[in-house]
Amino acid sequence: MVNYVAILVAALAYFVLGWLWYGPLFGKLWMKLQGMNPKKMDNKGMAGKLAIHFVANVVMAFVLARLVTVGNLTVSLIMGVWIWLGFMATMSLGKVLWEKKPFSLYALDNAHNLLGVLIMSGILAWWA
Secondary structure, eight states: OOOHHHHHHHHHHHHHHHHHIIIIITHHHHHHHHTOOGGGOOOTTHHHHHHHHHHHHHHHHHHHHHHSOTTOHHHHHHHHHHHIIIIIIHHTTHHHHTSOOOHHHHHHHHHHHHHHHHHHHHHHHHOO
16 A cells, blocks of 8 residues: 555655755756856746646655555665666766766766655655
8 A cells, every 4th residue: 555645755855855956955066067057047937847846756756655665674775776777877868978968967966866766765665
Protein backbone atom coordinates (compact mmCIF):
# COMPACT_ATOMS: atom_id res chain seq x y z
CA MET A 1 0.00 0.00 0.00
CA VAL A 2 1.26 3.45 -0.90
CA ASN A 3 1.51 6.09 1.83
CA TYR A 4 0.27 9.29 0.17
CA VAL A 5 1.43 11.49 3.04
CA ALA A 6 4.96 10.11 2.62
CA ILE A 7 4.73 10.81 -1.12
CA LEU A 8 3.77 14.43 -0.49
CA VAL A 9 6.52 14.85 2.12
CA ALA A 10 9.11 13.29 -0.23
CA ALA A 11 7.98 15.54 -3.09
CA LEU A 12 8.12 18.60 -0.85
CA ALA A 13 11.59 17.65 0.40
CA TYR A 14 12.87 17.39 -3.18
CA PHE A 15 11.20 20.69 -4.02
CA VAL A 16 12.87 22.43 -1.04
CA LEU A 17 16.21 20.85 -1.96
CA GLY A 18 15.84 22.29 -5.46
CA TRP A 19 15.08 25.73 -4.06
CA LEU A 20 18.18 25.59 -1.85
CA TRP A 21 20.41 24.01 -4.51
CA TYR A 22 19.53 26.38 -7.35
CA GLY A 23 19.02 29.35 -5.04
CA PRO A 24 21.31 30.19 -2.14
CA LEU A 25 23.75 27.29 -2.53
CA PHE A 26 24.60 27.12 -6.24
CA GLY A 27 22.21 29.52 -7.99
CA LYS A 28 24.87 31.94 -9.22
CA LEU A 29 27.12 29.13 -10.41
CA TRP A 30 24.21 27.38 -12.16
CA MET A 31 23.22 30.58 -13.99
CA LYS A 32 26.82 31.13 -15.06
CA LEU A 33 27.12 27.55 -16.34
CA GLN A 34 23.80 27.92 -18.17
CA GLY A 35 25.02 31.14 -19.75
CA MET A 36 22.18 33.11 -18.17
CA ASN A 37 22.26 36.77 -17.24
CA PRO A 38 20.36 37.34 -13.96
CA LYS A 39 19.54 40.90 -15.04
CA LYS A 40 17.77 39.64 -18.16
CA MET A 41 15.75 36.91 -16.47
CA ASP A 42 12.03 36.79 -17.16
CA ASN A 43 10.14 35.69 -14.05
CA LYS A 44 6.71 35.81 -15.68
CA GLY A 45 4.64 32.73 -14.98
CA MET A 46 7.03 31.56 -12.26
CA ALA A 47 4.23 30.44 -9.90
CA GLY A 48 2.73 28.23 -12.58
CA LYS A 49 6.09 26.73 -13.46
CA LEU A 50 6.82 26.01 -9.80
CA ALA A 51 3.41 24.36 -9.41
CA ILE A 52 4.00 22.15 -12.44
CA HIS A 53 7.44 21.26 -11.13
CA PHE A 54 5.95 20.29 -7.76
CA VAL A 55 3.41 18.06 -9.49
CA ALA A 56 6.30 16.42 -11.38
CA ASN A 57 7.99 15.81 -8.01
CA VAL A 58 4.80 14.19 -6.72
CA VAL A 59 4.69 11.89 -9.76
CA MET A 60 8.35 10.97 -9.25
CA ALA A 61 7.76 10.28 -5.54
CA PHE A 62 4.71 8.14 -6.38
CA VAL A 63 6.68 6.03 -8.86
CA LEU A 64 9.62 5.80 -6.47
CA ALA A 65 7.26 4.68 -3.69
CA ARG A 66 6.29 1.70 -5.86
CA LEU A 67 9.95 0.70 -6.18
CA VAL A 68 11.58 1.29 -2.80
CA THR A 69 11.46 -1.27 -0.02
CA VAL A 70 9.40 0.11 2.84
CA GLY A 71 11.20 -0.32 6.13
CA ASN A 72 14.57 -1.14 4.57
CA LEU A 73 16.57 2.07 4.25
CA THR A 74 19.73 0.49 2.81
CA VAL A 75 17.96 -1.36 0.00
CA SER A 76 15.86 1.71 -0.79
CA LEU A 77 18.90 3.98 -1.02
CA ILE A 78 20.64 1.49 -3.30
CA MET A 79 17.50 1.38 -5.47
CA GLY A 80 17.55 5.19 -5.56
CA VAL A 81 21.15 5.19 -6.80
CA TRP A 82 20.29 2.69 -9.55
CA ILE A 83 17.28 4.73 -10.62
CA TRP A 84 19.40 7.88 -10.73
CA LEU A 85 22.21 6.18 -12.65
CA GLY A 86 19.99 4.30 -15.06
CA PHE A 87 17.61 7.11 -15.91
CA MET A 88 18.49 10.58 -14.66
CA ALA A 89 22.26 10.57 -15.15
CA THR A 90 22.07 8.88 -18.54
CA MET A 91 19.20 10.90 -20.00
CA SER A 92 20.62 14.25 -18.95
CA LEU A 93 23.96 13.49 -20.60
CA GLY A 94 22.47 14.87 -23.82
CA LYS A 95 22.99 18.38 -22.42
CA VAL A 96 26.74 17.83 -22.69
CA LEU A 97 26.75 15.80 -25.89
CA TRP A 98 24.21 17.66 -28.03
CA GLU A 99 23.49 21.01 -26.39
CA LYS A 100 27.19 21.66 -25.73
CA LYS A 101 26.61 22.54 -22.10
CA PRO A 102 29.64 22.26 -19.83
CA PHE A 103 30.24 19.00 -18.00
CA SER A 104 30.34 20.97 -14.75
CA LEU A 105 26.65 21.87 -15.32
CA TYR A 106 25.88 18.19 -15.85
CA ALA A 107 27.73 17.36 -12.61
CA LEU A 108 25.93 20.11 -10.67
CA ASP A 109 22.49 19.07 -11.92
CA ASN A 110 23.13 15.38 -11.36
CA ALA A 111 24.50 15.88 -7.87
CA HIS A 112 21.18 17.58 -7.12
CA ASN A 113 19.23 14.75 -8.74
CA LEU A 114 21.16 12.05 -6.89
CA LEU A 115 20.78 13.76 -3.53
CA GLY A 116 17.09 14.38 -4.20
CA VAL A 117 16.40 10.76 -5.14
CA LEU A 118 18.27 9.57 -2.07
CA ILE A 119 16.29 11.91 0.18
CA MET A 120 13.01 10.81 -1.39
CA SER A 121 13.98 7.12 -1.19
CA GLY A 122 14.92 7.55 2.47
CA ILE A 123 11.66 9.29 3.35
CA LEU A 124 9.58 6.71 1.51
CA ALA A 125 11.45 3.77 3.07
CA TRP A 126 11.38 5.20 6.56
CA TRP A 127 7.78 6.39 6.53
CA ALA A 128 5.95 3.07 6.48
